[in-house]
Amino acid sequence: MTTTATTMTNQIYQPLEEFPPSNGSQSNSANTCSSQQQLVINMDDGREYYNARMSDYFAWSLWNFFFFNYFCLGFVATVFSIKSRDHKYLKDYVLAKKYSKIALGLNIACLVLFVISIGGIIFALICFIEFIINNMQVNAH
Template sequence: MIKEEHEVAVLGAPQSRRPLTTTVINIRSDTAVPDHIVWSLFNTIFLNWCCLGFVAFAYSVKSRDRKMVGDITGAQSYASTAKCLNIWALVLGILLTIGSIVLLIFGYMAVYQTVFLLMQEKRGH
């Protein structure tokens, strides 16, 4: 007989007649996973260069879905991807918006100078 079997045999049956009950305690983790959905929505509406804002919004929704199901690891993974895409969308959006404004200003200046020179030529002839 093994040592554990011998100890069980010596102890015998439980002393009380009531049934054994178990208690299960579910402890919810306090890990808050940000899904960045508001940031993604902002980037989708205002800074959607190369559709990065829309893709970030899709990943944010996936992160929120995973969080609702209870898959914290999956939610963190999707949230991390959404955050990265949001950063890229924001940076590219700002740079391309500033670049577009600068190009418009230079374009208007070139047109103005061309029209100004043509008007001077007309007056000269």
């Protein structure tokens, strides 16, 4: 088994076993290919890259704040979106994700209330128009 060390940002990588395996024989201590390169992966960078793409739903929150602000849910969603963006900037991804989920839930609640209210308005208009048409027919006779 060969032991090699590669340093990258003050981290040392030492393989535990030879790769590719030499079919169980430990006598082959030299690698078959002398041009092999070692790959060191810094897991913290991968985590930051994954979390850097996390959405804070700020644009949707602003839209809800200005146009569908039922029970001030749009305002509260905007506040949580800003808090999520601040924690994302500070690289506190746990709280950023938590606030992002709260903002998403509040934005969905605003959207559902908007759809229900539009449906109610359409239903009320249809009933009103039908009432007017029926009154006109009764008065015509």
